[in-house]
Amino acid sequence: EDAETDTVAADEETEVEADDDLAPTGEADTDPAGSDESPAGDPVEQITGIGPAYGERLAAMGIETVDELADADPAAVADETSVGEKRATTWIDRANDF
DSSP states (O other), X not given: OHHHHHHHHHHHHHHHHHHHTOOOTTGGGOXXXXXXXXXXXXXXXXXXXXXXXXXXXXXXXXXXXHHHHHTSOHHXXXXXXXOOHHHHHHHHHHHHHO
16 A cells, blocks of 8 residues: 555656646746756866865855856956965866866
């Protein structure tokens, strides 16, 4: 009986998820306030030398993707992440080569 209950619960969960995909055209592209979704693009953690801690520091200054990092100012990145400008420049160079 427990297996049958689990199957029913899983089926109900699938139905709820399927209904979520039925958003009207254009509405799916909006990002509601408080959404935890990542922006489109490769996360900065893909760059060698940037782990979760530096990723959080970069995100705090609005840099979450490799493309955003590639366009960033080395001095600002260095200042906001508490690293040297040489390291920030290396990250930005790697982002441009990514």
